Amino acid sequence: MAIAVAIFSRLLKAAITLLAIAILNFFLVHAAPGDPATVLAGEAGAADPQMIADLKARFGLDQPFYIQLARYVGNIMTLDLGYSFRQGQPVLDLIMERLPATLILTLTAFWISLLAGVALGVAASARVGKFTDTLITGAALLFYATPLYWAALMAVLVFSVQLGWLPGFGYETVGSGYGGLARAWDILKHLILPALTLGLFFMAVYMRMTRASMLEVAQQDFVKTAKAKGLAPSIIRRRHILRNALLPVVTLAGLQAGQLVGGAVLTETVFAWPGIGRLMFESLAARDYNTILGVFLVSAAMVIVFNIITDLVYRLIDPRIGQKA
Amino acid sequence: MTFWKRFITNRGALFGLAILIAVLLLALLAPLLFPRGPWAMVQRPFLVPFSTDGLPLGTDTLGRDVLAGLVYGARVSLLVGLVSTVMALLIGVPLGALAGFYGKWVDEAAMRFTEFFQTIPNFALAIVLVAILEPSLTSITIAIAIVSWPPVARLVRAEVMSVTRREYVDAARLAGLSNMHILVRQVLPNTVSPIIVMASLMVATAILLESSLSFLGLGDPNIMSWGFQIGAARTVIRSAWWLSFFPGAAIVLTVLALNLIGEGLNDALNPHLSRKGRS
Numbered sequence: 001m002a003i004a005v006a007i008f009s010r011l012l013k014a015a016i017t018l019l020a021i022a023i024l025n026f027f028l029v030h031a032a033p034g035d036p037a038t039v040l041a042g043e044a045g046a047a048d049p050q051m052i053a054d055l056k057a058r059f060g061l062d063q064p065f066y067i068q069l070a071r072y073v074g075n076i077m078t079l080d081l082g083y084s085f086r087q088g089q090p091v092l093d094l095i096m097e098r099l100p101a102t103l104i105l106t107l108t109a110f111w112i113s114l115l116a117g118v119a120l121g122v123a124a125s126a127r128v129g130k131f132t133d134t135l136i137t138g139a140a141l142l143f144y145a146t147p148l149y150w151a152a153l154m155a156v157l158v159f160s161v162q163l164g165w166l167p168g169f170g171y172e173t174v175g176s177g178y179g180g181l182a183r184a185w186d187i188l189k190h191l192i193l194p195a196l197t198l199g200l201f202f203m204a205v206y207m208r209m210t211r212a213s214m215l216e217v218a219q220q221d222f223v224k225t226a227k228a229k230g231l232a233p234s235i236i237r238r239r240h241i242l243r244n245a246l247l248p249v250v251t252l253a254g255l256q257a258g259q260l261v262g263g264a265v266l267t268e269t270v271f272a273w274p275g276i277g278r279l280m281f282e283s284l285a286a287r288d289y290n291t292i293l294g295v296f297l298v299s300a301a302m303v304i305v306f307n308i309i310t311d312l313v314y315r316l317i318d319p320r321i322g323q324k325a
Numbered sequence: 326m327t328f329w330k331r332f333i334t335n336r337g338a339l340f341g342l343a344i345l346i347a348v349l350l351l352a353l354l355a356p357l358l359f360p361r362g363p364w365a366m367v368q369r370p371f372l373v374p375f376s377t378d379g380l381p382l383g384t385d386t387l388g389r390d391v392l393a394g395l396v397y398g399a400r401v402s403l404l405v406g407l408v409s410t411v412m413a414l415l416i417g418v419p420l421g422a423l424a425g426f427y428g429k430w431v432d433e434a435a436m437r438f439t440e441f442f443q444t445i446p447n448f449a450l451a452i453v454l455v456a457i458l459e460p461s462l463t464s465i466t467i468a469i470a471i472v473s474w475p476p477v478a479r480l481v482r483a484e485v486m487s488v489t490r491r492e493y494v495d496a497a498r499l500a501g502l503s504n505m506h507i508l509v510r511q512v513l514p515n516t517v518s519p520i521i522v523m524a525s526l527m528v529a530t531a532i533l534l535e536s537s538l539s540f541l542g543l544g545d546p547n548i549m550s551w552g553f554q555i556g557a558a559r560t561v562i563r564s565a566w567w568l569s570f571f572p573g574a575a576i577v578l579t580v581l582a583l584n585l586i587g588e589g590l591n592d593a594l595n596p597h598l599s600r601k602g603r604s
Contacts, residue, residue, distance in 0.1 A: 017444055032457045145580035147533055149540050150555060150573035153562055157570075161563050255443070262448030266537055270559065280449075281541060284456055296453045299446050307444070 003315065010311060014304045021300050022076040025293045026069055032289065051085065081294040086286045091294035095276055099298070101171055102275030104187075105194055105267065106260045106302075113199035114206055114253055118246070121210025126237060128215065136207065143204035148263050152197040152270040159193060166193050171274050190271075198267040202256055209252050213245040220244075247318055254310025258303030331593040338589020344582035348575075352399040363397035363549035364389060374567045385554070385568050386561060395575055398551040402579060405466050405535040406528040412470035414524060417477025418513075424478070425485030426508050432482070439475045447472045451534060455543045462545045465538055469531050480523055484516035518594040522587055529583035536576050551576050 063071075075082070081091040124136040143151075160168030167173070172186050217223065218241050226236045261277075268277035276295050283291040332338055351358070361367070366388040367380070374383040374391075382391040424435035454468035488494070489512055497507050538544060539552025540559075551572040558568030 017441060020441055021445065028453060028457050033459060141581065141584065142577070145529070145533075145577050145584055147536055147540070147552075147555075147573065147576055149537060150569070150576065153555070153559065153569050154573070157562055157566055258444070258446045259448065262446040262452075265448065265452065266540065269541065280452065284452070284541060284543065287456075289457065292453060292456055296449050299449045300444065303444060303446050 003312075006311070006315070007308075010308050014308065017304060018297075018301060019073065019077070021297060022073045023069065025076070025297060026072045028293065029072075029289065076297065081297065082290040084283075084288055084291045086283070086288040087291070091291050094279060094291060095294055095298050098274055098276045098279050101273060102261070102264055102268070102277060104191065105198065105273060105275055106257075106264055108191060108195040109199035109202070109267075110253075110257060110260055112195055113202035114249075116199070117203040117206025118210045118249060120203070121207040121249075122214060122237070122242060124207070124211045125214035125218070137211070140204040140207045143200045144208075146200065147266075148198060148201055149266040149270055151200050152194070152267055155193050155197050156270065166190075168193060168271065170272050194267050194271045194273050197270075198260065198263055201263070202260060205256060206249060206253065209249050210245065213248050214241055217241045217245045243317075247314070250310060250314055250317060254307050254314075257306035257310070258299075261299040261302050328593050332589050335589040335592060337585040338593075341582040341585030341589065344578055345586060348399050348579050348582070349403065351396050352403055355393075355396045355400055358396060359390065359393040361393070363394045365393075367393075371565055374571075382571050383567050386557065386565070391554070391568065391571060394549050394554050395551070395571060397549045398554060398572060398575070399579070401462070401545075401548055401550040402532045402535060402576070405462070405469065406531040406583075409466045409469035409473065409531045409535075410524055410527045412466065413474040413477055413527060414520070416470065417474035418481050418520065420474075421478035421481030422485050422508060422513060422516075425482035426489055426504070426512065428486075435478070436482070439478045442472075443475045445472075448534065448537065451538060452541065452543065455538055460538075460543045460545055462548060465535060465543070465545065468538075469534050472534070473527055473531060477520070477523060477527075480519060481516060484519055485512055488512050488515045522591045522594065525583055525587035525590055529580045529587070532576065532580055532583070 079092055081095070083089075084091050084094055087094055120136050120140070124133045127133050156168035159165050167190050171190055172178070172183065173190075176183075176186060178186050214237075223236060223240055226240050227233075231240075264273075264275060265277035265280050267273065268275045269281045272278065276298060280292060280295040283289075283295070356362075367390050368377065368384045368388050370384055370386055370388040372380055372384040372388075375381060376383065380390055380392070382395065385391055385394070420435050420439070424432040451468045451472045454471060455464050458464035458467070485508075494507060494511060497511050502511070535544075536550065536552030536555075539550045540556040542556060544550050544553045544556075554572040555569045558565060562569055
């Protein structure tokens with residue numbers, strides 16, 4: 001019951017947030033220099049007066065402001081994200097075509113960064129002040145300061161250009177004719193560098209959080225009790241400290257998942273990964289605002305879905321949460 | 326005194342401070358060091374670093390001095406980082422202070438608003454804002470400020486809430502001071518240290534954001550920046566590694582320096598603040 005109510009309230013909140021983003025998009029279109037129809041047509045539409053006229057009618061630019069807003073938001077709510085004149089396709093089709101690649105990339109990067117971050121954080125906290133700790137926290141500090149796209153470029157330079165170990169470009173080998181397992185292996189090889197470089201920054205974030213949280217929980221009374229009982233330190237760390245220390249890390253991971261989607265724009269640009277981030281980059285150069293706003297909306301929706309999932313995971317890890325709500 | 330002693334004994338913070346001062350000096354002296362500016366074509370293109378006298382870091386795809394670009398790029402990074410952080414503070418501090426001080430519906434409304442901005446993916450919103458407002462130094466700074474204020478508001482709200490519960494605030498109320506006076510004169514000064522720590526980390530994040538936007542081609546077209554240098558060299562990475570390597574190293578060093586300073590400030594100002602710093 002409590003879970004059903006919680007899910008319902010989360011979904012309601014998600015719907016309101018999406019509505020607010022749709023309204024924000026509308027104001028952004030109007031904030032752009034020039035009239036909205038020209039803006040949405042982009043460079044491609046500038047030469048065609050008929051297209052502009054169609055757009056004006058579609059947005060009801062002769063209508064009062066609030067009717068324009070209602071129309072725009074109505075369109076978005078019925079999943080009509082407009083038409084990309086540049087690509088000659090509806091924006092929704094463009095995004096759907098490329099969404100799987102982005103999901104594969106961001107989810108892989110998320111799991112790599114979370115698992116590696118937590119493992120390194122636990123390792124550092126177990127040897128606090130020693131060489132291992134200094135090494136791990138130092139590396140995290142460095143990754144934390146490294147721009148995503150630069151890490152990606154340097155990875156291409158070293159592992160792809162110099163060593164030739166991994167492909168540094170694209171989603172799979174073009175024209176290879178691979179099928180089944182061979183194809184999956186091929187995609188996996190293409191996935192390693194983008195996922196690792198996208199996850200690097202977030203790994204540093206999760207590592208720092210895990211380390212701090214482990215050290216904080218280790219001070220609590222129940223840990224002293226466990227020690228007094230004579231339990232082995234490794235068991236205390238795994239069963240007692242880690243389980244409690246993970247809670248703030250999960251919260252943070254849910255919040256940061258959204259930033260992963262943003263970071264994908266940079267990673268996909270460097271690796272020519274055919275996802276929605278790369279689509280956004282291509283649309284920037286073409287000033288295809290309809291597509292840019294569409295990708296923006298969909299990435300916000302992805303964040304909301306991530307957050308709902310985190311919320312549910314949180315309830316599984318800590319049943320006390322459900323009781324309070 | 327004690328604050329400085331604690332800060333100076335922190336080796337990391339001192340190292341960060343030294344780097345930041347060096348970057349600051351280079352940025353200020355740029356017009357003296359390279360009077361021809363960062364766009365001048367000084368030699369033939371693609372000169373390898375350390376191969377030609379006077380051009381230690383080589384030349385780029387158009388024969389421009391890479392070092393001159395780096396030095397001028399420092400100006401943009403520091404300026405955008407600083408101004409956008411000040412702007413984010415100007416949004417976040419009053420909002421968080423009012424929410425924390427008045428509570429009830431003011432708090433509810435302010436926090437819903439903040440939550441909304443925290444849900445939107447930061448970088449994607451910054452891209453959309455700069456793309457729509459047309460890339461310029463102003464639009465980049467505004468966009469970065471708009472995406473970075475929410476953690477400030479949350480931090481200030483929490484701090485103000487805890488300070489407002491202290492007894493001296495009750496005393497000030499009894500003395501008949503106005504709400505505004507209490508908030509601005511009595512409460513806010515006691516929340517300054519965590520705000521300073523957060524601000525120094527925000528400058529670092531802002532520099533990363535600015536460079537990422539410039540890398541995507543959303544930088545001010547008239548201004549040389551580190552992100553632009555890397556973005557322009559992206560397609561020639563296989564033949565000219567140094568064009569991407571040096572500007573990136575400059576970003577890493579500067580951001581690292583600011584993060585170290587932030588941690589040093591945090592430890593020096595208040596040893597147990599580190600736990601509150603997270604958003």
